[in-house]
Amino acid sequence: MKNITVIGAGTMGNGITHAFAQKGYQVIMVDISQDSLDNAMKTIEKNLDRMLTKEKISLDQKNETLNNISLSTSLENSVLDCDLVVEAATENVDLKLKIFNELDLLCPEKTILASNTSSISITKIAHQTKRKDKIIGMHFMNPVPIMKLVEVIKGKETSKEVTKTIMELSKSLGKIPVEVNDAPGFVANRILMPMINEAILTLEENVSGVLEIDTVMILGMSHPMGPLHLADFIGLDVCLSILDVMHKGFNNDKYLASQLLLKMVKDGNLGIKSGKGFYDYSDGPRNKKVSSEFIK
Numbered sequence: 251m252k253n254i255t256v257i258g259a260g261t262m263g264n265g266i267t268h269a270f271a272q273k274g275y276q277v278i279m280v281d282i283s284q285d286s287l288d289n290a291m292k293t294i295e296k297n298l299d300r301m302l303t304k305e306k307i308s309l310d311q312k313n314e315t316l317n318n319i320s321l322s323t324s325l326e327n328s329v330l331d332c333d334l335v336v337e338a339a340t341e342n343v344d345l346k347l348k349i350f351n352e353l354d355l356l357c358p359e360k361t362i363l364a365s366n367t368s369s370i371s372i373t374k375i376a377h378q379t380k381r382k383d384k385i386i387g388m389h390f391m392n393p394v395p396i397m398k399l400v401e402v403i404k405g406k407e408t409s410k411e412v413t414k415t416i417m418e419l420s421k422s423l424g425k426i427p428v429e430v431n432d433a434p435g436f437v438a439n440r441i442l443m444p445m446i447n448e449a450i451l452t453l454e455e456n457v458s459g460v461l462e463i464d465t466v467m468i469l470g471m472s473h474p475m476g477p478l479h480l481a482d483f484i485g486l487d488v489c490l491s492i493l494d495v496m497h498k499g500f501n502n503d504k505y506l507a508s509q510l511l512l513k514m515v516k517d518g519n520l521g522i523k524s525g526k527g528f529y530d531y532s533d534g535p536r537n538k539k540v541s542s543e544f545i546k
């Protein structure tokens with residue numbers, strides 16, 4: 251494994267690119283939007299600078315990491331000699347199926363195709379390709395350079411050899427991989443998203459306020475951040491997409507997204523990435539305050 255192509259330069263794509271490049275892999279980051287690519291590079295540089303200030307990396311390591319990254323808006327030219335593709339494009343079933351169909355046609359036979367999807371069936375994705383044994387889920391956590399877990403999802407046809415390769419590769423990034431089977435939401439989001447949705451319902455039903463709900467979970471359950479803040483961090487559109495996949499996948503209303511979540515996504519209040527969600531981030535992500543509509 252040497253050449254990695256990362257598809258999508260959003261919240262996750264830039265983190266995944268950073269994690270691989272810092273460990274010496276050659277990474278091409280691909281996005282349909284040049285703006286996303288430029289913003290992703292700015293984020294990676296900012297995060298490397300923070301690590302440099304904290305003396306976690308040297309100036310040489312920062313420069314080597316940046317030199318290991320190239321950018322492209324052309325999928326075709328970015329996969330010619332890649333060993334692994336990690337797809338981290340928008341959480342949308344049709345989009346992912348289309349991307350994997352294209353990847354299967356464009357990539358060399360040896361290439362393993364991984365998806366960072368939060369919830370979509372790896373087996374279903376694999377069925378878009380003629381290399382079902384080489385399709386796997388590689389679910390990184392946000393923020394990728396810091397979070398240790400990689401949820402490694404085996405589709406029905408994923409080979410043992412490919413699973414082993416991805417487990418070893420994750421370890422080479424300094425991560426701790428955990429193997430799971432394919433089911434809507436896998437393990438992480440199957441447990442997390444109902445909790446986030448319930449926190450939003452608690453707010454919607456005026457049981458308590460934004461800060462109060464987050465404080466209960468931080469102090470009462472020892473969570474490092476409250477569920478509403480975490481939802482902003484993940485992206486409310488991403489949370490909604492994951493709940494929809496689980497709702498359809500299990501055909502169970504317990505995964506039905508709350509009206510408030512639907513409204514916030516419709517209004518474009520997506521959390522940190524749009525500057526506003528349950529909290530207002532107009533003074534930067536570290537200076538959050540409760541959004542005006544939730545102040546009583």
Ligand SMILES: NC(=O)c1ccc[n+]([C@@H]2O[C@H](COP(=O)([O-])OP(=O)(O)OC[C@H]3O[C@@H](n4cnc5c(N)ncnc54)[C@H](O)[C@@H]3O)[C@@H](O)[C@H]2O)c1
Nearest residue numbers: 258259260261262281282286338339340341367368392484
């Ligand atoms: N946000 C999280 O905390 C989180 C955590 C784990 C996994 N994920 C998963 O990672 C994936 C990406 O999520 P995100 O939060 O980074 O989304 P995002 O909205 O921040 O970024 C998505 C990027 O994909 C790009 N894109 C869309 N179509 C494309 C295409 N055809 N080719 C190339 N790029 C394309 C968009 O331009 C955008 O830059 C999703 O599957 C999501 O479920 C997200």
